[in-house]
Amino acid sequence: MHIKSQKDFWSGLMFVAVGVGFAWGATEYSFGSSARPGPGYFPFGLGILLAILGGMVLFKALTIETHDGEPVGAFAWRPLFVILGSVALFGVLLPRVGMLIALPLLVVLSSLASDEFTWKGSLINAVVLTALSWVVFIKGLSLTIPLLPGA
Structure with a gap:
């Protein structure tokens, strides 16, 4: 597997990790129901959405060719x-x-x-x-x- 965009790869990986972390952490709280959501409902959903977004960015980084591979610059x-x-x-x-x-x-x-x-x-x-x-x-x-x- 060849990484075609380093920036997209690392940002997608970060989104997946943070999203999974939030979703996992939210499982410690009560979910409630759709009509009466509990404190874990929103962070779990947001974490899953963030992980899905990260997966889409990762997919793009591995499939769409860029002209220079978009290297990651120096850390600010x-x-x-x-x-x-x-x-x-x-x-x-x-x-x-x-x-x-x-x-x-x-x-x-x-x-x-x-x-x-x-x-x-x-x-x-x-x-x-x-x-x-x-x-x-x-x-x-x-x-x-x-x-x-x-x-």
Whole structure:
């Protein structure tokens, strides 16, 4: 078997592994029924769909010829650590300073990982994502997420 696209092969393999992992982990939770799904219902279905998508990408990588084999480039360590650090900082800050401070900070810091970073784009994204998060999670789903410090 000859790999015709290295990028597609490795990304498809990653999708399959993550999808199977989520589906397997979801089996520890109650499934419920289609009318009243339990906490394991959605992650199991999402994991299966992700694994199927990965299988399709793997199939493409093994069957459709590319002109140079699409080699995998160098691993981008800096963006990986910037984004992981931003998410970890968000997790630490959310209960302490609230969503209105922690979420824009997450968006701006994680956007620093991009080569196309602009302050204007980052600030617009931060405002829009914070507003949508407030609408969905606090107003729509009535979750108890602190908005401001001490709230």
